[in-house]
Amino acid sequence: MTVKNNYLSVMCCVLAIAVLGGFKATHQDDGQSAEKFVMGKNELKDKIKGGWAGQTIGVSFGSYTEFRYNGTMIQDYQTIPWDANHMKKLMTEWPDLYDDIYMDLTFVDVIERLGIDAPVDSFAHAFAYAGYNLWHANQAARYNILNGIAAPASGHWHNNPHADDIDYQIEADFAGLMSPGMPNAASTISDKVGHIMNYGDGWYGGVYMGAMYALAFKNDDIELIVRQALDAIPPQSDFHQCIADVIKWHDQYPDDWKQTWFEVQRKWTDEVGCPDGVFxxxxxxxxxxxxxxxxxxxxGEGDFGKTLEIATRGGQDSDCNPSSAAGILGTIMGYENIPDYWKQGLADIEGMKFKYTDMSLSDVYEVSYGHALKAIVSNGGKIEGDEVTIALQMPEPVRYEKSFENLYPVARHDLNRNLTDELVFEFEGTGFALRGAAGKNAGQSADYVFEADCFIDGEKKETAQLPTAFRTRRHDLFWEYQLPKGKHTVKVVVKNPSNDHHVRAYDVVVYSDEPADGIEAHQNH
Incomplete structure (x- = not known):
């Protein structure tokens, strides 16, 4: 389909929805080609509330399943509980579960204090110095920022072995919810914030979620939203091709989500970047x-419960995935139309502050609504009385970028030992990632910061700080990706050993510029 035909097709859909759903589509008065549509303030706020409430319901529903089903789906006979006390119990007893929300609120707070055009350093500083613990791309980025590698370099795959991980994907909801009908505005925010911790496919995850949220304000056709939002992602990227495959398989197996799950598993689950997921x-x-x-x-076909169940039963990050799906569907439906069964217990927690924040759901409903009004005006819309006029944006592809290019994992070698002074290992390939961590010995309460040098083929490549504190830790010990192909020797020297603390090396993942020839190369040694 050409861009022109694609545009006309979507305009037809928008105009149809305008007639059926109460929107009033108008042309710009200034003669520009962009379309505009009008919606009531109350409807706008209701959709924003639906998005935030949907996220919260989704992460609560998937809570106890997170990463307990890896490489497998959650079977139908396994009941996922839900009742009126579920969310309050989690908010009270497991507040750290809600990183999907309080991570968003970090960036919402920066916008509230400094405005929509807040500089990237403000977002990065707030993120890096926040009191919550982080993992994967987020933690690698935090370490980078705290140790002098500023955004966006903090998220680049050269500096972040987790650049393609899910992190910004679960944090981008705010960008879409403050950009109603304006997916490109959401992408602009995602460009700034998402590159703090991600790059390539990892960044595209957040761009795509933001685009779906933005489109959900003006459209209730889920399949169209899924397809249209993909226009924001460069077609040559693996991310685009993976989601395009899901759409294709849905067309092919419209009544069998499990068959599509198996197709995803077969084609797209070979991990390259994240050292924890390789092999x-x-x-x-x-x-x-x-x-x-x-x-x-x-x-899920627009059914709230069915959508939650399927997104959760896919496994892996199975609290974040239903959170994203329910947030997008909640935006489509609006708060008032989310079924009461799924809102049971929500009123009990809407006034509770999320841990590490000064905001509750009730607060963010209002704050996010205020940000959306400002974004509407700054992107060519206007506010008149009880109505807002939104300048409609068609998704445009963001720039192409690829993490871990020409890298293929070929081996993982177990180490499983503490570094009393130094570690030496050899490998053949073009790169490596050394997994490990600094920690406290039994009975030791005080934290410590190790300093270690990494030498590759006799040349010192880096001196790194290795804190034992979990919040400031280095997620992986050392890595290097763009070495000349051949045999290499790595030596890690701990410069300030401690009798009360340790640096432990778990294993090393080896990369080359082409896949390994045989399965034996993938085995542990």
Whole structure:
């Protein structure tokens, strides 16, 4: 389909929805070609509330399943509980579960304090110095920022082995919810914030979610939203191709989400970047988990419970995935139309502050609505009385970028030992990632910061700080990706050993510029 035909097709859909759903589509008065549509302030706020409430319901529903089903789906005979006390119990007893929300609120707060055009350093500083713990791309980025590697370099795959992980994908909801009908405005925000912790497919995950949220304000056709939002992602990217496959398989197997799940598993679950997921069933990759979000949206067919169930039963990051799916569907439906069964207990927690924040759901409903009004005006819309006029945007592809280009994992070698002074290992290939961590010995309460040098083929490549504190830790010990192909020797020297603390090396993942020839190369040694 040409861009022109694509545009005309969507305009027809928007105009139809305008007639059926109360929108009033108008042409711009200034003669520009962009379309505009009008909606009531109350409807706008209701959709924003639906998005935030949907996220919260989704992460609560998937809570106890997160990463307990890796490389497998959650079977039908396994009941996922839900009752009126579920959310309050989680908010009270397991507040750290809600990283999907309080991570968003970090960036919402920056916008509230400094405005829509807040500089990237403000977002990065707030993120890096926040009191919550982080993992994967987020933690790698936090370490980078705290140690002098500023955004966007903090999220680039050269500096972040987790650049393709799911992190910004679960944090981008705010960008879409403050950009109603304006997916390109959401992408502009995602360009700034998402590159703090991600790059390539990892960044695209957030761009795609933001675009789906933005489109959900003006459209209730889920399949169209899923397809249209994909226009924001460069077609040559793996992320685009993975989601396009899910759409294709949904067309091919419209009544069998499990068959599509198996197709995703077969084609797209070979982990390259995240060292924890290479040669492992564990998969925190953005595109794979985004595929499960889309699985829930397409096969859920607008049914809130069915969408939650399928997005969760896909496994892997199975609290974040239903959170994204339910947030998007909640935006389509609006708060008032989310079934009461799924809102049971929500009123009990709407006034509770999320841990690490000064905001509750009730607060963010209002704050996010205020940000949306400002974004509407700054993007060519206007506010008149009880109505807002939104300048409609068609999704445009963001720039192409690819993480871990020409890298293929070929081996994982177990180490499983503490570094009393130094570690030496050899490998053949073009790169490596050394997994490990600094920690406290039994009975030790005080934290410590190790300093270690990494030498490659006799040349010192880096001196790194290795804190034992979990919040400031280095997620992986050392890595290097763009070495000349051949045999290499790596030596890690701990410069300030401690009798009360340790640096432990878990294993090393080896990369080359082409796949290994035989399965033996993949085995542990």
């Amino acid at each position: 492992s069933p564990f998969d925190i990759d953005a595109k794979v988990n985004a595929a499960y979000v889309v699985l829930g949206l397409l096969y």
